[in-house]
Amino acid sequence: MWTRKPSFLFSTSGLHPGKIRNLMFSKGKRESKIILRSSSIFPHPSPPGKTRWRGSRLRRILENQAVWAILGFTVFTLSFLLSPPSPRAEVARVGLLISSGQSGRGPHYAYLRGAEIAVAEVNSVEGKQGIQFLLFLRRGSFQQRRELNALRDFFFEQRLHFLLGALSREPILPVSRLAHEYQIPFLVFPVDFMEAASTGEEPPNLFWISPTPEAYQRAAVRTVVQFPQKRFYLLARNSATGRNWVKYFWESMSKQKPNAQRLGETFVPTPIEDYRPFLQIVLSANTEVCLSHLGVKDWLAFYRTANQRGYFRKVTHFELESGNLESLAAMKKKVPEGIWGVSAFPFWNLGWKEAKEFVAKYRKNTGSYPSLAALSGYISIYAIFEAIKKTKPMDPQKTMEALRDLTFRTPVGQMNIRKTDHRTMWPIWVGSTGSSSDYPFPILGNLKALGPDSFSP
Numbered sequence: 001m002w003t004r005k006p007s008f009l010f011s012t013s014g015l016h017p018g019k020i021r022n023l024m025f026s027k028g029k030r031e032s033k034i035i036l037r038s039s040s041i042f043p044h045p046s047p048p049g050k051t052r053w054r055g056s057r058l059r060r061i062l063e064n065q066a067v068w069a070i071l072g073f074t075v076f077t078l079s080f081l082l083s084p085p086s087p088r089a090e091v092a093r094v095g096l097l098i099s100s101g102q103s104g105r106g107p108h109y110a111y112l113r114g115a116e117i118a119v120a121e122v123n124s125v126e127g128k129q130g131i132q133f134l135l136f137l138r139r140g141s142f143q144q145r146r147e148l149n150a151l152r153d154f155f156f157e158q159r160l161h162f163l164l165g166a167l168s169r170e171p172i173l174p175v176s177r178l179a180h181e182y183q184i185p186f187l188v189f190p191v192d193f194m195e196a197a198s199t200g201e202e203p204p205n206l207f208w209i210s211p212t213p214e215a216y217q218r219a220a221v222r223t224v225v226q227f228p229q230k231r232f233y234l235l236a237r238n239s240a241t242g243r244n245w246v247k248y249f250w251e252s253m254s255k256q257k258p259n260a261q262r263l264g265e266t267f268v269p270t271p272i273e274d275y276r277p278f279l280q281i282v283l284s285a286n287t288e289v290c291l292s293h294l295g296v297k298d299w300l301a302f303y304r305t306a307n308q309r310g311y312f313r314k315v316t317h318f319e320l321e322s323g324n325l326e327s328l329a330a331m332k333k334k335v336p337e338g339i340w341g342v343s344a345f346p347f348w349n350l351g352w353k354e355a356k357e358f359v360a361k362y363r364k365n366t367g368s369y370p371s372l373a374a375l376s377g378y379i380s381i382y383a384i385f386e387a388i389k390k391t392k393p394m395d396p397q398k399t400m401e402a403l404r405d406l407t408f409r410t411p412v413g414q415m416n417i418r419k420t421d422h423r424t425m426w427p428i429w430v431g432s433t434g435s436s437s438d439y440p441f442p443i444l445g446n447l448k449a450l451g452p453d454s455f456s457p
Contacts (some may be wrong), residue, residue: 014050083424089132092384093158094119094400095184096177097151097165098190099137107191111166112137114370114377117361122230122385131388133381136160142171146302148178155182161396164380165189166373169196176206185400187383189376194295194321195241198421207403207417209380210372211344211426214319217245218252219342220291223430224318225257229288234265235278235302236293241265245293263287270298275305282315294318300330303339323431325371328441331433335442339433345372345412346429348436348443355411369439379410383417427451 025406096115099107119133121129136158140147163179163186165172172188179186180203190196193210200394224232224296234249236242246265253260266278282290294302299319306312313336321327322341346368347359358378362370370378387402388394416425431444 031091046084089130090388090392091159092133092162092388092394093136094133094162094164094381095136095138095154095158095160097138097140097142097163097167099141099166099168102439107189107371108166110366110371110374111189111377113362113366114374115164115251115381116377117358117365118378118381118385122381127374130392131385133385142167142175148174151175151178155179155184160184160398161394162187162384164377166191166377168192172196172206173201173203176203180205183397184395184398185384185403187380187403189373189380191373192295194293195237195239197241198423202420202422205400207383207424208382209376209424211428212409212423213241213245215344215428215450217248217293218344219430220318220320221249221252221256221342222450223448224289224291225253225260227289227316227447229316230257230259231261231263231286231288233263233282233287233291234286235282235288235290236267237295237298238264238269239266241404242293249291268294268298270295272298273299276309277300278302279306279309279311283311287315289316289318291314291318291320296321296324296326296330303331307336312339316340322433323429323444325369328433328443329369331442333435333440333442335433335435337432337434340430341433341444342428342430343444343447344426344428345370345375346431346444346447347411348439349429349447350412352411352413354409358411375411379408379415382410383415385409438449 052284067334069258096112098112115135119135123132136154138151138154140151141149142151160182161184163175163184163185166189167175167177170190172190176186176188183205185205185207187207187209189210190208193208194213194216196208196210197213198208232253234246236246246267250262253262264281266281268278292299292302299321303319303322311317316338318340319327320342322331322339323343323346324341325345327341332430347355350356358375362368362374383403383406384399386408387399387406390402390406391398403417404422405417406414407414409415413427415427417423418425427449429444429447429449431447433442434445436443436445
């Protein structure tokens, strides 16, 4: 029969409020065993129809209980003293910066949610990994002197060990320099990462957790050189990145596809209200293949105008950012097949465990699919986690060294942070648009994987 023994209260996070652990014993003819369970701190009432035992029989039971209580306490104490103590978890205090005034659907929100999921995963093991994360969120534009001074106070007051952020290009350098004064590693996702090329002026504490613009550009060239068409036209942003892209494309094509015909290029200012003149320029040149780098917002405006005019039936088009989730989701289901693009996170085609689990958790928490920004927030936490494990006990300065040339597992495969410029060597995929009954948006199909080693300088 079951008999209740004295209760021992433990500081255990696994217990529910109002619960304590009781040592219970099962006494049978052949064995006695200790069973741990959670029970209410209040005594249980007698079952209906039962009465409490009285008299000498009750006295004998109480005597037996006392004996078993002493035996149980002895066994428990010995097992507790002889078992090795669990290691005390180190607390990593992580600041997270996102732009203020962002809606719940933008890249900043996705980045935050991705980081939160990673923190929950690490912390769910209750210190068994020896590391616990605390996130401290800060919103702002981080460009004005007043905001940077407030950020300095934020670093000091929260005693941060690490800093993450999904930011526009302009505040990245000022924030990273400020964090460098406090020797805080800064892992950043540039929201417009295709315009965030390295300048050589970055402080040593800055790490770019995003694909490189060069990776997208090289992937486009390596794909179109295999096309049978020969007549090429380019549309690019009227920016330094756009001009570098055009220069790189024609230089590479002259080496890899010498018979390619250079019909011309147009540098597109932004914003553009009417893309019809640009469509006419491309079509009047008898273009067979048009490559563009317009960015997600301008590409979608171009796409809507081009689709209405039957442009995609006449020209094979390759837009560098058409494979991003933001582009695909905005294009809706009825999209012309055969628009080429690049994706750094084609989760619909990734079959391994890490990718499926991350997508499932993100959908459960947000009701939407994870974007590249969400993945960056997620793997940024794990980059810190893996670096800390290499340098325990935790030391941000040593962790900063470990982040350089760090290789770690992610939902898109092995990732490496390049030692020379702290750029993430991110694998990417190239494919063309097609419909799918499994998703409420078109996807890139016929994907070809290009590993990060393909883009080493």
